[in-house]
Amino acid sequence: MTEQKIRVLVGKPGLDGHDRGAKVVAAALRDAGMEVVYTGLHQTPEGIVEAALQEDVDVIALSILSGAHMTLLPRVLELMREAGMNDVLLTGGGIISKDDMQALAEMGVGQLFGPGTATGEIVEYIENWVNNRGAKVGTTS
Amino acid sequence: MTPTARKGRRDDGRPIVQEASTREERMAARVAAWRDRWDRQSKRDIDFTSTSSMEVAPIYTPLDLADTDPVEDIGLPGEYPYTRGVYDSMYRTRLWTMRQFAGFATAEETNERYHFLLDHGQTGLSVAFDLPTLMGYDSDHPMSEGEVGVCGVAIDSLADMETLFHGIPLDQVSTSMTINGPAIIFLALYVAVAEEQGTPPDKLRGTLQTDILKEYIAQKEWLFPPEPHLKIIVDMMAWCADNAPKWHPISISGYHIREAGSTAVQELAFTLADGFTYVEEGIRAGLDVDRFAPRLSFFWNAHNDFFEEVAKYRAARRIWARHMKERYGAKEPRSLLMRFHTQTAGCSLTEQQPENNIVRTAVQALAGVMGGTQSLHTNSMDETYALPTEKAVKIALRTQQVIAYESGVANVIDPLGGSYYVEALTNRMEAEAEAYFRQIESLGGVVAGIEEGFFQRELASAASRYQEEIDARRRVIVGVNEFIEQDERLEIPILRIDPRYEREQCDRVKKLRAKRDDAKYQAAMAGLRQAIRDEQNLMQPVLDAVRSYATVGEIVELMRDEYGTWREPSIF
Numbered sequence: 269m270t271e272q273k274i275r276v277l278v279g280k281p282g283l284d285g286h287d288r289g290a291k292v293v294a295a296a297l298r299d300a301g302m303e304v305v306y307t308g309l310h311q312t313p314e315g316i317v318e319a320a321l322q323e324d325v326d327v328i329a330l331s332i333l334s335g336a337h338m339t340l341l342p343r344v345l346e347l348m349r350e351a352g353m354n355d356v357l358l359t360g361g362g363i364i365s366k367d368d369m370q371a372l373a374e375m376g377v378g379q380l381f382g383p384g385t386a387t388g389e390i391v392e393y394i395e396n397w398v399n400n401r402g403a404k405v406g407t408t409s
Numbered sequence: 410m411t412p413t414a415r416k417g418r419r420d421d422g423r424p425i426v427q428e429a430s431t432r433e434e435r436m437a438a439r440v441a442a443w444r445d446r447w448d449r450q451s452k453r454d455i456d457f458t459s460t461s462s463m464e465v466a467p468i469y470t471p472l473d474l475a476d477t478d479p480v481e482d483i484g485l486p487g488e489y490p491y492t493r494g495v496y497d498s499m500y501r502t503r504l505w506t507m508r509q510f511a512g513f514a515t516a517e518e519t520n521e522r523y524h525f526l527l528d529h530g531q532t533g534l535s536v537a538f539d540l541p542t543l544m545g546y547d548s549d550h551p552m553s554e555g556e557v558g559v560c561g562v563a564i565d566s567l568a569d570m571e572t573l574f575h576g577i578p579l580d581q582v583s584t585s586m587t588i589n590g591p592a593i594i595f596l597a598l599y600v601a602v603a604e605e606q607g608t609p610p611d612k613l614r615g616t617l618q619t620d621i622l623k624e625y626i627a628q629k630e631w632l633f634p635p636e637p638h639l640k641i642i643v644d645m646m647a648w649c650a651d652n653a654p655k656w657h658p659i660s661i662s663g664y665h666i667r668e669a670g671s672t673a674v675q676e677l678a679f680t681l682a683d684g685f686t687y688v689e690e691g692i693r694a695g696l697d698v699d700r701f702a703p704r705l706s707f708f709w710n711a712h713n714d715f716f717e718e719v720a721k722y723r724a725a726r727r728i729w730a731r732h733m734k735e736r737y738g739a740k741e742p743r744s745l746l747m748r749f750h751t752q753t754a755g756c757s758l759t760e761q762q763p764e765n766n767i768v769r770t771a772v773q774a775l776a777g778v779m780g781g782t783q784s785l786h787t788n789s790m791d792e793t794y795a796l797p798t799e800k801a802v803k804i805a806l807r808t809q810q811v812i813a814y815e816s817g818v819a820n821v822i823d824p825l826g827g828s829y830y831v832e833a834l835t836n837r838m839e840a841e842a843e844a845y846f847r848q849i850e851s852l853g854g855v856v857a858g859i860e861e862g863f864f865q866r867e868l869a870s871a872a873s874r875y876q877e878e879i880d881a882r883r884r885v886i887v888g889v890n891e892f893i894e895q896d897e898r899l900e901i902p903i904l905r906i907d908p909r910y911e912r913e914q915c916d917r918v919k920k921l922r923a924k925r926d927d928a929k930y931q932a933a934m935a936g937l938r939q940a941i942r943d944e945q946n947l948m949q950p951v952l953d954a955v956r957s958y959a960t961v962g963e964i965v966e967l968m969r970d971e972y973g974t975w976r977e978p979s980i981f
Contacts, residue, residue, distance in 0.1 A: 278981075288670045288756070288872050336554075336555035367903070
């Protein structure tokens with residue numbers, strides 16, 4: 269764990285209302301000692317990046333179960349880069365095929381988690397990323 | 410309860426009937442002796458709870474049913490309180506409808522899938538719409554980007570609806586449409602397509618989901634605040650009662666509540682509470698309960714815990730019948746029937762070792778059938794990755810056919826009726842649902858509970874508890890936290906939706922707006938706005954609007970303009 273609390277924005281971009289996963293993960297991250305901001309539903313990529321800037325988060329974690337991830341995640345990533353958020357992790361989960369996860373990783377999106385992931389695995393991933401951030405800045409793009 | 414059922418009860422401390430009391434005492438002595446033996450056995454180190462984290466006893470006996478009257482509480486199928494089934498002869502007369510939910514890309518692609526399913530023995534259609542359609546946005550709206558045709562079919566106007574049902578005689582199939590916020594528009598679209606085929610509304614059979622209350626509670630696809638949505642639902646119930654008597658204008662749905670993380674009891678209680686709310690709204694609007702109640706239908710989840718699910722359906726039938734008769738004064742027997750569709754639990758499927766999902770789905774489907782469902786959708790093994798492939802859907806349909814024709818379970822009505830466990834569980838779920846009804850009433854009803862975040866909190870905490878049990882391996886999920894295969898490779902094909910469909914659909918809706926009769930469109934939209942302001946039944950003006958080729962997005966935008974929007978409290 270870092271000295272300061274890790275700050276995470278959990279978001280639901282697009283029209284998808286399936287928020288069970290987002291809420292379970294948000295609660296698990298909070299229980300693991302992180303500061304969690306949940307955006308609520310139906311957010312635009314612009315709104316998410318703006319909220320992430322305002323909240324000064326270390327991590328943006330997006331939940332997408334609608335199949336629109338190949339549009340929404342690259343868009344958020346692009347906006348993050350435009351805003352100079354090079355030391356912020358973009359991660360997430362949902363109904364996303366392995367091929368799409370691979371393609372998104374190549375663009376610079378962090379690890380994505382599918383159904384059946386233990387919440388501990390997500391906590392560990394985020395903690396490791398934040399703790400090693402110094403070494404990683406600039407290498408994801 | 411009848412006097413005979415009271416045999417062996419000692420209200421005043423002494424036996425009423427000597428013989429029966431002796432039998433009960435002998436049973437109690439046997440159970441006590443068994444418990445001694447049971448206590449001495451070692452037990453596996455795991456929680457012996459249902460999928461809903463409910464403690465269950467290691468055995469159930471006649472002692473658990475001492476207060477249950479086999480005549481009045483359990484009875485026979487086709488008679489009050491319908492615990493054992495809504496019809497006298499159930500599956501010996503007619504098997505459940507095998508209805509696979511399908512839709513993707515464009516109306517043309519989905520129409521092909523429907524012909525494929527009907528050719529393979531499916532007996533009803535079920536339309537899955539994409540998210541822009543469900544949320545009332547046209548395909549070319551900025552919010553629709555990347556979502557068009559992805560999780561269902563994109564329908565923007567009557568023109569798309571004509572394509573969707575091309576070559577399918579609507580007087581011969583029954584169609585279920587899973588759409589809620591814009592449901593009235595889709596009732597109008599279906600009626601308009603049928604009209605073009607020469608089929609009048611009174612010949613149409615099918616169901617619209619329409620259940621907006623569970624959207625606020627679980628799936629979150631609302632358009633307006635609760636009040637106007639409820640008003641529109643009453644409009645639909647009234648219009649159907651007069652014009653489309655074979656149509657189900659609403660399917661009161663627990664499915665999504667369960668998928669969002671609820672327990673079985675919460676699914677049961679919240680869904681029936683939603684149902685009571687629609688009944689009360691109808692009565693408040695001056696409709697006779699027996700005029701609309703026979704067309705109310707239900708939609709339940711079938712999760713992993715076989716007995717818990719069967720008991721849930723049985724409890725639901727009994728509770729609905731009792732409340733409709735005693736609380737709402739329904740006199741028509743058909744008003745008391747809790748008829749339902751079942752879908753296996755999408756949330757139970759695992760990404761790991763996806764072929765195992767075929768087995769999970771089979772067990773869940775069996776629960777739906779043993780619980781007396783009227784129709785059934787079985788999920789496909791690949792749905793944790795994407796929409797299902799044709800092959801995966803076919804296996805799911807074949808699963809139903811194996812249950813129907815090979816397993817023998819459809820031969821006997823309510824085959825688990827009389828099981829000490831199932832009857833005790835049915836009683837317990839009914840009692841726990843009643844406790845929730847009292848709590849919801851004390852909050853001021855379902856809408857007040859939604860506004861206050863009560864349901865959302867209940868679901869979030871049940872979902873977190875379920876996940877914690879899995880994470881701590883107190884609940885075993887095969888392939889996820891036990892029997893894991895390292896370096897698992899995905900060996901099933903995944904369906905991809907070509908992004909060109911989105912571009913094509915956007916072009917199509919733009920062309921439609923340019924070429925339709927603008928004067929007719931403007932007049933219909935003005936008529937709709939006026940009808941909203943005059944608080945008239947909206948069905949006729951919406952029909953006029955769809956016939957003028959107004960798009961779904963345009964109609965919803967006008968309605969949002971009049972009714973406003975709604976944001977929920979964010980709770981996790």
